[in-house]
Amino acid sequence: MEPQSYARMPRVKIRELRDDYARFELRDTDASIANALRRVMIAEVPTIAIDLVEIEVNSSVLNDEFIAHRLGLIPLTSDRAMSMRFSRDCDACDGDGQCEFCSVEFHLMAVCRNDETQDVTSSDLISSDHTVVPVDFSDATIDASSDGISGNKKGGITIVKLRKGQEVKLRAIARKGIGKDHAKWSPAATVTFMYEPEIHINEDLMESLTLEEKKEWVESSPTPVFDIDPVTQQVMVVDAEAYTYDDEVIKKAEAMGKPGLVEINAKQDSFIFTVETTGAIKASQLLLNAIEILKQKLDAVRTSLDTVEADDQFGELGAHMRGG
């Protein structure tokens, strides 16, 4: 008898895609996969971030550790990160972490010679590798001079502000790392998913309400999920995904003495993801890298000796994990 395959074929449908933002649907899989994907995106997709700082001169108001910490948090363009080596298992430099295969060197030299306060920003960092540079957030569509809020015209992230005569001079080494080790290596600003809601309105019960009651019930949802058709005066679902599982409408229906007015269930196999990146890698790339890493992790489980040994325990599942 052919062993039954448990494999499902998850589908991804992209709804919105920008450089640093993605919204997509993930269907035909369950919460474990969805959450694994979320966790990998936040904590295990590698990026490059400054990890080692040698300070030569620092007469600024911030102390050395503070500046080093701020440098570490600057997102660097990390498209190369997947192919780069971790400095701990780099053969070229014996884990020294200062060779071209596993590190990128930055220099920062800033002296303030004017009476005005000078901002030292991430754009003042000089990289030894043109593919790894601080992320440029300056939006070409917005005129920098008209933007009064950001203040600095150069764009970039302020590292420290200098007064006349103050100086910062340092060498920084950026390395590949993952968000699990330190939050500075996390490529994701936010990764979240929600279960797709399934909303069934009990039409018969709904018709027993007056228009006033219907309005009151529709208003009870803090988010615009329901609305009343101006023509037929029927309650309809306008935006099911706006529902936050707050149960407000259900409580309201019960308070009105009409339990079962609406039935809302979370679909257990479809998820709506929202991904926002720090700019280190593109949102689309983040998803692809995350899937790649998830695969690698599963491969590690599949090929590990423990798995073979644990075959007796897992039985069918073990065979499944090894591609049976």
Added chain:
Amino acid sequence: MIPSLPKLVLPGPPEILTVLLDGCIVGGIPSSEVEKVVAHIRRLKVSSPAVIPDDLEVGYVPLSMGGAYPGLYLSTSPSRFVRPVRNISLPSDGSENIELIGPFEQVFMEIKCPDGGDGGRKSSFPATHEEIHPTVMLSVVANLTPWSDHNQSPRNMYQCQMAKQTMAFSSQAIQHRADQKLYHLQTPQSPIVRTGSYSKYDMEDAMILNKSSVERGMFHGQIYQTETIDLTEMGGKSRKSGLTPRMFRRSNVNKFGSALDADGLPHVGQLIRPDEPYCSIYNSERNSVQTLRKKGTEPVYVDYVAVDVKNKKDLQKVNIRFRQPRNPIIGDKFSSRHGQKGVCSQLWPDIDMPFSGTTGMRPDLIINPHAFPSRMTIAMLLESVAAKGGSLHGEFVDATPFRGSVKKNNEESESKSGSLVDDLGDMLRKKGFNYHGLEVLYSGVYGTELTCEIFIGPVYYQRLRHMVSDKYQVRSTGTTDQLTKQPIKGRKRGGGVRFGEMERDSLLAHGAAYLLHDRLHTCSDYHIADVCSICGSLLTTVFIQQQKRPVRQIGGLPPGRAPKKVTCHACQTSKGMEAVAMPYVFRYLATELAAMNIKLTLKLSNQAGA
């Protein structure tokens, strides 16, 4: 006898009251007139073109039985305490009539609380002044608690104590200061707080911090410490400055030569570990070099070295400021502004934290809901809801206590529903959030919906200066007390942790006799004493040195120890000598008793129960 002088009767109370200006008598006023005069002076004080100083203190002490000596005491001197109150005895023609009053006059004045009532005053003593706001009855620290009128009062008291222990951005000029010890918070901020038991790591006022938030800089801080080295004060006798044989210089033959600079002082930015030298002093008289070593258990950075160049010739005094990074670790103490302190029990990874499906937010900090029912700090919940609404709308929320008590002047804000919670709930509702600040969260570990709604919102948290790195204490062996041979106390000296009576009781209750014996005896002042079983004395034993006799060597074994011969000095024999294990303090007790002419005898027996 007829006096040579005509009778001079000073006019005095009760007819005439003396008037003093800054402590000097300037005249007198009939007591029937004085009230009018006082009222007039007060009117002049608040009048817009100031004729008299507006901080003039009009201390009118009225006639009374057994009270303070009556009179009118006027003070104009500078630097007196004053505070503003509203003068309501004057006709309010648009102006607020704010009068500055001092502590002396205020006890004789009638000042009412602006809550619309009369404070129980009789109509014969109408209030002439009114406080600006009901909160002036609170101190500055007490005023920092939002909506403290919604809290149980002891919690507000706790908060007032705790506010003084917070770390803060205390000075803009830290670079130029030389404080003995200064706690500094790098980035003061307010985290998002969740209540709800997510793991068991938030039991009993413990709290979980988000590891990623900490890594991004939350609650980072430093301790600045300054060491002052004054060569003129060193070496006991104070010589005239400039004549000391000591100077700051590095030793030429020092293995730590590279760590310090040639002038014997550390480099700025240098890391100094415990017991490493941070300063080296050369004594030209003795031709010796002395190094000062860093005490403590944690490495520090040299933040600043300031030299005192009062005498230009040679340098005698330096201030070295050290900086100790103190980022949050397990065991550090935090508190909200409602007397809700707690200790960080875990730095939890971001991915394991629960998250909101709509916004994707993860909490920075998790506390246990059991912190609320018994303590009744409702204001903390209000703060959370208000801060959530405020941050959604991008505005600050006024959390002044006793706002409801303020007299409604023009009845303008009556249209609102009145209840504070309703105002706050509406703010959240407008932005599509739950009315009561609840949210549905998903487990960060499993990705499934958590079965309860969770109260989440921003609450201002303070970092308190009590940190584990200043408190942790461990010891295996170490220094012991000279007299009792027990471990010494004190963290600084590497002493032991006290195993007190209550700890003893708990071990007894568990029947853990061996452990008890280990703690109280073996690891403490274990001692084998020689006791004479004939006379029972512990103190009359005398060692007799054996003559050195070649001990027969047994092949492969270490040379056997020559048995020590012990005799009892009183009995003049070594027959009854027995070795008995006992705490050393027992021997000490025996000697102390002997000093008081009390003999302590031991009866030795082999039977256990004898």
